[in-house]
Amino acid sequence: MGAALILVLVAVGSVLFHLLSPWWWTPIASNWQYIDHTINLTFWITGFVFTAIVLFTAYCVFRFRHQPGRLAIYNPENKKLEWWLTIGTAVGVVAMLAPGLFVWNQFVTVPHGASEIELVGQQWQWSFRLPGEDGRLGKSDPRNVSPENPLGLSPNDPDARDDIIIEADELHLPIGKPIKVLLRSIDVVHGFYVPEFRTKMDLVPGMVSYVWFTPIRTGPFEILCAELCGSGHSNMRGKVVVDEEREYKAWLQKQKTFAQSLKQTKQAEAAR
Amino acid sequence: MVDTTIGAAGAVPPAEVKDVELYHPKSWVTKYVFSQDAKIIAIQYSITALSIGFVALVLSWLMRLQLAFPSAFSFIGPSEYLQFITMHGMIMVIYLLTALFLGGFGNYLIPLMVGARDMVFPYVNMLSYWVYLLAVLVLASSFFSPGGPTGAGWTLYPPQAILSGTPGQQGGIILMLSSLILFIIGFTMGGLNYVVTVLQARARGMTLMRLPLTVWGIFTATVIALLAFPALFVGAVMLLFDKILGTSFFMPTIVEMGQHLKYRGGSPLLFQHLFWFFGHPEVYIVALPAFGIVSDLISTHARKNIFGYRMMVWAIIAIGALSFVVWAHHMYVSGMNPYFGFFFATTTLIIAIPTAIKVYNWVLTLWRGDIHLTVPMLFALAFIVTFVNGG
Numbered sequence: 022m023g024a025a026l027i028l029v030l031v032a033v034g035s036v037l038f039h040l041l042s043p044w045w046w047t048p049i050a051s052n053w054q055y056i057d058h059t060i061n062l063t064f065w066i067t068g069f070v071f072t073a074i075v076l077f078t079a080y081c082v083f084r085f086r087h088q089p090g091r092l093a094i095y096n097p098e099n100k101k102l103e104w105w106l107t108i109g110t111a112v113g114v115v116a117m118l119a120p121g122l123f124v125w126n127q128f129v130t131v132p133h134g135a136s137e138i139e140l141v142g143q144q145w146q147w148s149f150r151l152p153g154e155d156g157r158l159g160k161s162d163p164r165n166v167s168p169e170n171p172l173g174l175s176p177n178d179p180d181a182r183d184d185i186i187i188e189a190d191e192l193h194l195p196i197g198k199p200i201k202v203l204l205r206s207i208d209v210v211h212g213f214y215v216p217e218f219r220t221k222m223d224l225v226p227g228m229v230s231y232v233w234f235t236p237i238r239t240g241p242f243e244i245l246c247a248e249l250c251g252s253g254h255s256n257m258r259g260k261v262v263v264d265e266e267r268e269y270k271a272w273l274q275k276q277k278t279f280a281q282s283l284k285q286t287k288q289a290e291a292a293r
Numbered sequence: 294m295v296d297t298t299i300g301a302a303g304a305v306p307p308a309e310v311k312d313v314e315l316y317h318p319k320s321w322v323t324k325y326v327f328s329q330d331a332k333i334i335a336i337q338y339s340i341t342a343l344s345i346g347f348v349a350l351v352l353s354w355l356m357r358l359q360l361a362f363p364s365a366f367s368f369i370g371p372s373e374y375l376q377f378i379t380m381h382g383m384i385m386v387i388y389l390l391t392a393l394f395l396g397g398f399g400n401y402l403i404p405l406m407v408g409a410r411d412m413v414f415p416y417v418n419m420l421s422y423w424v425y426l427l428a429v430l431v432l433a434s435s436f437f438s439p440g441g442p443t444g445a446g447w448t449l450y451p452p453q454a455i456l457s458g459t460p461g462q463q464g465g466i467i468l469m470l471s472s473l474i475l476f477i478i479g480f481t482m483g484g485l486n487y488v489v490t491v492l493q494a495r496a497r498g499m500t501l502m503r504l505p506l507t508v509w510g511i512f513t514a515t516v517i518a519l520l521a522f523p524a525l526f527v528g529a530v531m532l533l534f535d536k537i538l539g540t541s542f543f544m545p546t547i548v549e550m551g552q553h554l555k556y557r558g559g560s561p562l563l564f565q566h567l568f569w570f571f572g573h574p575e576v577y578i579v580a581l582p583a584f585g586i587v588s589d590l591i592s593t594h595a596r597k598n599i600f601g602y603r604m605m606v607w608a609i610i611a612i613g614a615l616s617f618v619v620w621a622h623h624m625y626v627s628g629m630n631p632y633f634g635f636f637f638a639t640t641t642l643i644i645a646i647p648t649a650i651k652v653y654n655w656v657l658t659l660w661r662g663d664i665h666l667t668v669p670m671l672f673a674l675a676f677i678v679t680f681v682n683g684g
Binding site for chain 2: 024028031035070071074075077078081082085086087091092093094095096097098099102103106107110111114117118121122125126128129143144145162163164166168173204207208209210212221222223224225226227228230232248249250251252253254255256
């Protein structure tokens with residue numbers, strides 16, 4: 022009796038907690054509502070199955086509890102029931118899988134015309150690179166990294182010289198335009214994660230990964246490192262600000278290109 | 294002994310090999326310390342696993358206390374926290390759960406439940422325990438090594454696992470990897486025993502389709518472990534080489550805090566693939582024995598046969614087979630080719646079907662049974678709720 026009651030309370034309590042919980046994900050700021058929809062659908066399907074199974078268990082525990090004279094029946098198999106349950110489960114699985122694959126397809130397919138930017142991780146800060154006037158990111162190699170060239174761009178590549186470099190400062194993005202972020206690390210594996218954008222991708226040294234999204238809401242958002250990267254991991258945060266087109270242009274004007282910052286360092290050295 | 298035939302003629306086939314005399318210990322030491330008796334080895338395994346598990350338990354208390362009262366527990370800084378979380382995770386998954394379920398329950402229950410007189414290789418079985426104990430001691434010694442135990446996370450992802458930004462990179466990581474290598478060597482000796490005993494040493498008449506589900510769970514988990522642990526083994530050896538000999542298996546060109554390191558051209562993702570090729574089956578290595586035990590508990594305390602025994606066996610086998618093609622669902626956002634995601638999402642959800650079948654059959658076993666709410670039964674029922682919720 023008590024056990025059955027506890028089981029019912031677990032089932033009802035779980036549903037109530039889901040409906041009344043004060044904890045929910047942060048308001049979305051990108052085009053990935055699909056991800057939220059998919060996880061909601063999964064919650065509903067698995068929640069239904071969970072409640073059904075726990076309530077059925079509670080009923081059995083109450084109805085067939087040991088009483089003097091009760092005899093269990095002999096029922097080792099029921100082919101028909103087992104097949105129907107299998108098919109029902111398969112239908113539920115397809116209902117969760119199909120939308121998931123649909124969303125994943127969008128996740129990996131970058132739309133044409135997405136502007137490319139680069140994000141570089143290192144222990145324990147975020148840096149960014151924008152393609153500059155030619156619209157192309159120049160070559161880079163971690164072997165080029167030095168105090169005056171923190172992201173390791175190729176000094177001889179003309180595509181690289183006009184690239185805009187933002188080291189350990191906030192990144193601005195224009196609202197409503199698809200962005201493809203190329204991800205690169207020069208030391209260990211980091212993880213690019215902005216909860217409001219819903220997307221997440223690791224930065225792996227030795228290779229370039231990517232992720233894309235379209236910001237739909239202006240404001241500052243925090244970048245968190247989502248892959249354990251050493252003792253400073255919890256402090257590895259950055260800031261991305263989504264702007265209206267005009268403010269974005271104004272911010273962009275103020276940024277220095279790779280060639281400019283190289284020149285500046287040289288002048289500073291000469292002055293010394 | 295005279296052979297007796299039960300029921301239909303030929304139900305119990307005649308013995309093909311004569312019974313072998315059991316190993317008889319001659320002294321206290323050979324009986325209780327260097328024992329070749331599976332039951333004693335099981336108890337040794339269980340006590341060792343629970344002891345090191347207690348260390349992990351204390352670590353989890355410390356972590357929660359730090360979260361609850363950060364100022365009172367300020368001696369736990371970021372580095373210590375990472376070390377605690379790493380040791381807690383690794384101990385729980387490998388040194389406690391794997392050892393307790395396979396080394397402890399496996400050794401105790403397999404010979405008794407399949408009607409074997411002992412494990413088929415008692416001496417190797419004994420060695421298995423002692424190598425396991427050595428692995429535990431090497432792991433525990435890392436708490437006392439300079440710099441403390443490794444704080445690389447239980448997944449030990451390179452490059453950070455062996456670089457200076459991670460706590461315990463002097464001695465801790467070397468001891469951790471050595472301990473894992475020892476554990477796998479010890480486990481392989483035990484695992485071969487369990488598999489061969491189940492396949493070769495069953496009592497006459499104990500066909501595979503009559504095995505208790507507990508044995509099916511432990512048996513399948515052992516087969517999975519024997520196939521999955523080698524991936525971790527090579528990963529650990531290669532990472533150890535990267536650390537000690539300066540090879541570049543997992544280490545690309547790296548600039549660490551402004552310093553150019555000598556590594557060139559390795560692949561951090563290769564380690565992640567090796568790790569999860571072991572790491573995902575590991576989930577089932579610790580789950581399947583528990584599934585089996587719960588099946589038998591529910592059946593016993595509901596005074597009914599387990600519902601759909603044959604389906605249960607096939608579900609265990611299906612889960613075991615599928616567990617090898619789902620590993621990269623731990624790596625969707627790891628930077629691997631994202632098109633792999635389609636394959637691994639599909640296989641991952643397919644594995645839900647045999648798992649769901651097992652849950653249905655547990656609760657259907659309760660139907661029209663005679664349910665005795667004993668403590669083991671309450672545990673089994675709570676397991677179903679927890680598993681449906683979390684699994």
